[in-house]
């Protein structure tokens with residue numbers, strides 16, 4: 001997993017609440033045998049609609065998604081996080097996330113930044129008034145920044161300390177366990193010889 | 200204070216423990232199949248990680264594969280891709296695979312024990328919820344998700360919070376004509392589908408001790424159906440006898456060492472469980488489900504319940520939905536329910552003893568007109584053993600279909616599916632809506648009930664069958 005310190009990118013306003021993981025990626029798209037390539041299924045039900053935000057030229061290359069409350073509720077499918085990442089998203093900003101989705105995001109390296117509902121509204125207005133504008137999300141200082149001068153937006157977001165640490169260090173669960181490789185080696189060396197092996 | 204069996208095994212596998220963090224457990228055996236592993240291998244590839252212990256990993260093909268036309272390529276392209284992907288991954292990462300056509304191919308939970316790889320005191324995981332089956336040998340065995348599959352492949356360990364401990368005390372003895380399947384179905388109905396949530400469950404008592412190894416597997420297999428993290432049974436002579444002589448059983452001095460360790464795997468007298476539930480085995484009669492979760496069951500002699508029988512509001516609503524989906528009327532005697540398809544197989548009841556029992560019961564009878572019966576061995580070895588004993592001939596003479604090994608109609612991922620509205624009596628473990636095919640209606644039953652149902656065309660037990668004349 002790559003280290004995540006700060007990210008600046010085009011932000012897309014997704015003016016919907018309760019976007020559950022079935023809407024993020026419907027079940028029919030789960031048959032792939034890779035962890036990649038799920039971008040085709042991302043928001044599949046809406047992608048045919050020309051007015052859908054990701055179909056608008058200005059937001060086509062968005063890497064930051066600004067969503068309404070209760071983003072990522074429902075089914076535990078990890079594919080929802082993969083689909084967002086495969087499409088190119090690095091950050092999702094919302095005032096409330098589904099628990100499992102937030103957990104899966106932390107595992108996979110997608111930053112789920114939880115902010116005050118009012119900040120979501122301000123960001124929506126800003127990126128709609130300035131299509132294609134960038135938003136900066138700084139994990140070190142836990143701040144979201146956009147715009148310049150008197151209209152500049154700067155506010156904080158929340159993320160739990162453990163997930164923040166892992167993202168900053170670029171550690172996935174496996175990397176963390178591998179950092180305890182000595183413990184695993186030690187266990188293996190004292191493991192009884194009568195235990196079965198497949199090879 | 201003493202320890203429970205599960206606590207002993209858990210403690211023996213802790214690689215690392217730290218305050219405020221889950222325990223890191225060493226995994227003794229990682230079983231793999233084609234459906235939940237592709238993304239895990241892909242993850243390893245993306246991060247350039249090897250499989251840490253290929254020698255503790257075993258792959259087989261089971262969920263997706265057809266049970267007919269075994270000599271032809273798999274017709275469904277999605278299934279074929281998943282199987283081919285597993286083959287490529289096994290090759291690339293050096294994992295032993297038993298593919299279709301191999302003598303040790305079969306349902307992952309049948310293959311492990313049959314090879315002697317499943318032994319007491321182990322930690323066993325697989326990307327499949329019915330991994331609990333292996334607990335029958337006195338191991339901690341549970342299902343995991345795809346990310347965890349990748350984690351185990353890369354590290355041979357898993358971070359796990361310690362579950363609570365529950366004892367299921369099975370009093371008395373199972374009466375003649377009642378089976379392990381009836382016992383576990385009755386227990387799930389008694390405790391409801393969420394009753395085991397958060398627990399590792401130890402099945403104990405005389406009735407459990409009296410069960411054969413394969414019957415114990417039937418019990419542990421369905422632990423997940425009442426929400427338990429895992430289910431296990433203390434090893435004893437029955438366990439050792441089953442393992443001895445199998446390909447991966449310890450040999451010579453290692454055998455003695457192993458048995459000495461296994462003998463220590465019992466719950467201490469002064470150990471305390473967080474919860475104890477009891478069930479009286481002597482009261483268990485043939486038991487079947489009427490609804491769409493495994494906790495919606497009744498004795499075969501009973502009638503379809505009325506939603507108003509349930510005090511809990513959620514259960515009442517669930518019952519109403521289930522009756523609609525199942526096309527059943529409250530008050531109908533269970534024995535009056537006509538069945539279109541009978542499925543004998545799965546990791547619950549697809550082992551050799553299940554097929555022997557089914558063949559013994561069906562011998563001299565015919566499958567009823569308008570009913571079809573599929574017999575699907577749990578593995579190729581089970582299939583060959585059955586053929587050696589002539590069981591296939593018995594099934595075919597009775598009018599049943601004798602199939603190749605695999606999961607088959609247990610989950611209907613291959614072409615073995617129910618059509619909408621079709622009703623089955625199935626020896627598998629899940630009766631969820633659409634589990635055996637879109638719109639299909641499943642009644643979970645024992646192999647005994649499955650056979651009697653096939654012969655009579657409606658839910659029935661062997662006691663309902665006419666005796667076969669001696670000269671037949």
Ligand code: SF4
Nearest residue numbers: 329545546606609610
């Ligand atoms: S037989 Fe059924 S329950 Fe068992 S592993 Fe296969 S699909 Fe799962």
